[in-house]
Amino acid sequence: MTAAPIIRFDGVSKHFGTFQVLKNIHFSVAKGERVVVCGPSGSGKSTLIRCINGLETIGSGTLTVDGITVTEKTLPKVRARVGMVFQQFNLFPHLTVRDNLTLGPMRARGLSRAQANEAAMRYLERVRIAEQADKFPRQLSGGQQQRVAIARSLCMEPEIMLFDEPTSALDPEMISEVLDVMTSLAQTGMTMVVVTHEMGFARKVADRMVFMDHGEIVETAPPEDFFTAPRSQRCRDFLDKILNH
Numbered sequence: 001m002t003a004a005p006i007i008r009f010d011g012v013s014k015h016f017g018t019f020q021v022l023k024n025i026h027f028s029v030a031k032g033e034r035v036v037v038c039g040p041s042g043s044g045k046s047t048l049i050r051c052i053n054g055l056e057t058i059g060s061g062t063l064t065v066d067g068i069t070v071t072e073k074t075l076p077k078v079r080a081r082v083g084m085v086f087q088q089f090n091l092f093p094h095l096t097v098r099d100n101l102t103l104g105p106m107r108a109r110g111l112s113r114a115q116a117n118e119a120a121m122r123y124l125e126r127v128r129i130a131e132q133a134d135k136f137p138r139q140l141s142g143g144q145q146q147r148v149a150i151a152r153s154l155c156m157e158p159e160i161m162l163f164d165e166p167t168s169a170l171d172p173e174m175i176s177e178v179l180d181v182m183t184s185l186a187q188t189g190m191t192m193v194v195v196t197h198e199m200g201f202a203r204k205v206a207d208r209m210v211f212m213d214h215g216e217i218v219e220t221a222p223p224e225d226f227f228t229a230p231r232s233q234r235c236r237d238f239l240d241k242i243l244n245h
């Protein structure tokens with residue numbers, strides 16, 4: 001990729017108390033690039049992507065998003081550019097699907113109810129769930145709720161979408177409906193950083209794989225190299241475990 005990085009970690013470290021969760025991370029993502037982050041449990045994957053929208057603060061180094069240095073002061077600007085989808089959907093349970101989607105654009109982007117509703121329906125159609133607009137989250141399956149969560153993020157017109165294990169809380173038969181939506185999103189050219197153990201999706205969609213272990217980025221490579229010729233023993237052991245379980 002030759003485009004300027006839209007996300008750039010420059011020597012980023014972070015501690016939780018005495019535990020160092022991120023160790024001198026140098027890593028950038030180009031506009032339009034799809035990066036899949038994998039690695040053992042506790043290796044720092046979630047923390048890495050949560051730093052990008054300021055859900056975690058960094059200890060040292062510099063992190064920029066679309067040229068903006070991420071600090072407490074710049075958070076609103078950064079968050080306007082970054083959407084995030086979590087394992088646990090995080091929909092507002094007391095609001096209908098439609099209202100889950102219209103709230104943010106009305107409050108944060110100043111859209112009228114009619115404009116927000118038009119955008120909500122457009123994105124619900126995109127995730128193929130428009131017919132559920134007037135239901136409450138509890139009336140939907142996990143896969144449907146996650147698709148609503150993706151649509152809700154897209155309504156904020158982000159430049160970058162972060163996904164933190166978006167299918168880990170789903171029953172197996174619902175995983176593919178969410179991965180299909182993410183695959184279509186990738187085809188629109190969205191910049192995506194995805195933490196997932198879904199290696200089939202990664203092979204198909206990622207431009208680049210990132211393997212983390214013990215707070216470090218141990219290896220990054222295009223999927224065709226990553227899966228066929230991992231360079232480090234740690235990465236080989238990890239792939240052996242998850243591909244042959």
Ligand SMILES: Nc1ncnc2c1ncn2[C@@H]1O[C@H](COP(=O)(O)OP(=O)(O)OP(=O)(O)O)[C@@H](O)[C@H]1O
Binds near residue numbers: 021040042044048
């Ligand atoms: N708020 C916190 N306070 C203290 N320790 C934390 C906090 N959040 C995460 N950790 C620790 O930091 C380490 C990295 O956590 P993180 O969630 O980033 O890992 P991960 O690679 O995403 O793991 P998993 O695949 O299990 O979700 C873990 O050991 C975790 O216990």
